[in-house]
Amino acid sequence: KSNDYIVQSIEGNQLPISYEELEQAAKAALSPQAFSYIASGAGAEETAHKNKNAFQRYSIVPKLLNDVSELDTSISLFGKTYPTPFVLAPVGVLKQADEQGDFAVTRAASKFGIPFIQSTVSSFSIEEVGQSSDGPKWFQLYWTSLEDISFSFVKRAEEAGFEAIVVTIDTVTLGFREKDLFHGYSPLAHGYGQGNFESDDVFLSTLDEVSNSAIVDGIIKQINYPALNWSHIEKLKEKTSLPILLKGVLHPDDALRAVDCGVEGLIVSNHGGRQLDGVISSVDALPEIVNVVNGKIPVLFDSGVRRGSDALKVLALGADAVLIGRPYVYSLAVHGEQGVEQFLTTFLQDFNSSMTLSGVKDINQLKQMKIVHD
Numbered sequence: 340k341s342n343d344y345i346v347q348s349i350e351g352n353q354l355p356i357s358y359e360e361l362e363q364a365a366k367a368a369l370s371p372q373a374f375s376y377i378a379s380g381a382g383a384e385e386t387a388h389k390n391k392n393a394f395q396r397y398s399i400v401p402k403l404l405n406d407v408s409e410l411d412t413s414i415s416l417f418g419k420t421y422p423t424p425f426v427l428a429p430v431g432v433l434k435q436a437d438e439q440g441d442f443a444v445t446r447a448a449s450k451f452g453i454p455f456i457q458s459t460v461s462s463f464s465i466e467e468v469g470q471s472s473d474g475p476k477w478f479q480l481y482w483t484s485l486e487d488i489s490f491s492f493v494k495r496a497e498e499a500g501f502e503a504i505v506v507t508i509d510t511v512t513l514g515f516r517e518k519d520l521f522h523g524y525s526p527l528a529h530g531y532g533q534g535n536f537e538s539d540d541v542f543l544s545t546l547d548e549v550s551n552s553a554i555v556d557g558i559i560k561q562i563n564y565p566a567l568n569w570s571h572i573e574k575l576k577e578k579t580s581l582p583i584l585l586k587g588v589l590h591p592d593d594a595l596r597a598v599d600c601g602v603e604g605l606i607v608s609n610h611g612g613r614q615l616d617g618v619i620s621s622v623d624a625l626p627e628i629v630n631v632v633n634g635k636i637p638v639l640f641d642s643g644v645r646r647g648s649d650a651l652k653v654l655a656l657g658a659d660a661v662l663i664g665r666p667y668v669y670s671l672a673v674h675g676e677q678g679v680e681q682f683l684t685t686f687l688q689d690f691n692s693s694m695t696l697s698g699v700k701d702i703n704q705l706k707q708m709k710i711v712h713d
């Protein structure tokens with residue numbers, strides 16, 4: 340398996356290999372406003388920087404001579420087996436990176452059996468994305484002020500064959516993103532995030548008139564919902580039989596409450612530093628949460644994963660799967676569907692070679708790996 344990745348990545352790769360160069364290539368491909376929107380964090384970007392720097396404080400201690408000629412990178416989640424421990428994080432408004440947006444991403448991800456999480460503020464509808472590939476898909480929910488719209492989205496996701504619902508709990512209002520405020524830029528206002536709303540009868544029935552500006556205003560009104568609390572999650576549990584994951588958990592108390600509430604999984608995440616600036620890096624939040632959850636439900640992770648060794652550290656710290664955000668968005672901006680495919684090929688090669696060099700042959704062994712903290 341590892342050798343396949345090596346051969347594929349040598350053939351015809353047109354993307355920069357290093358994340359830093361990939362980011363520069365995306366900067367050249369995108370408008371300054373769109374690039375800033377994707378790249379930046381909230382506030383002074385303290386948390387965005389912490390996400391990156393935190394990895395350097397954790398070190399892998401390889402245990403060798405373990406015959407790692409055959410690797411098995413597969414994992415089981417919610418009763419399904421996936422060939423890699425990776426998931427593509429929900430990223431809204433993908434059409435600003437490429438006309439094919441979510442279609443291109445889900446098609447590329449499907450070639451690796453990697454789940455793609457479609458955002459509430461996706462450029463296309465749940466049904467369109469559902470049909471665009473036969474790969475695994477999960478749906479990310481921003482809770483709406485009018486909860487019938489949320490339930491309508493969840494029902495549509497069930498009917499379109501999505502396999503899980505990811506409720507993002509860290510975005511009850513938008514983070515204070517200084518760069519976007521400077522540019523006066525909102526991708527929603529450009530019509531990049533309305534695919535699910537303009538195709539939803541419950542949402543449309545809330546509008547006095549159906550025009551572009553009414554849709555945009557309606558979306559903003561719907562997804563700002565500071566009243567969100569545990570009772571909503573309990574209600575959602577009754578509405579769907581799909582596994583529910585909470586995304587944006589940083590406090591161990593919330594992790595414990597999530598387990599008590601009966602959700603099926605959680606995602607330790609600070610939204611890539613885009614929400615509350617100054618919060619703990621996801622890597623630093625992870626060990627305590629893994630400890631309190633104690634294997635009762637899967638703990639997934641995102642924010643700051645750029646290379647195979649980053650993913651290795653996160654799994655060794657106890658995460659069950661790893662979400663990737665900006666790297667695939669940049670790859671999409673630079674080279675569309677092929678770009679995402681090439682990124683995943685290279686990333687998996689890096690990950691597989693990191694596993695090999697650490698002396699672990701499967702994800703269970705990886706999770707037992709020794710890791711030390713400065």
Ligand code: FNR
Pocket residue numbers: 376377378390428429430431432458459460479507586608609610611612613641642643644662663664665666668
């Ligand atoms: C996001 N993220 C996000 N999360 C979510 O739950 N719903 C969404 O619609 C979006 N939209 C979005 C847009 C853009 C441009 C970015 C960069 C991110 C957050 C995303 O799911 C994930 O938490 C972070 O991107 C992970 O951090 P890295 O990998 O980008 O560092």
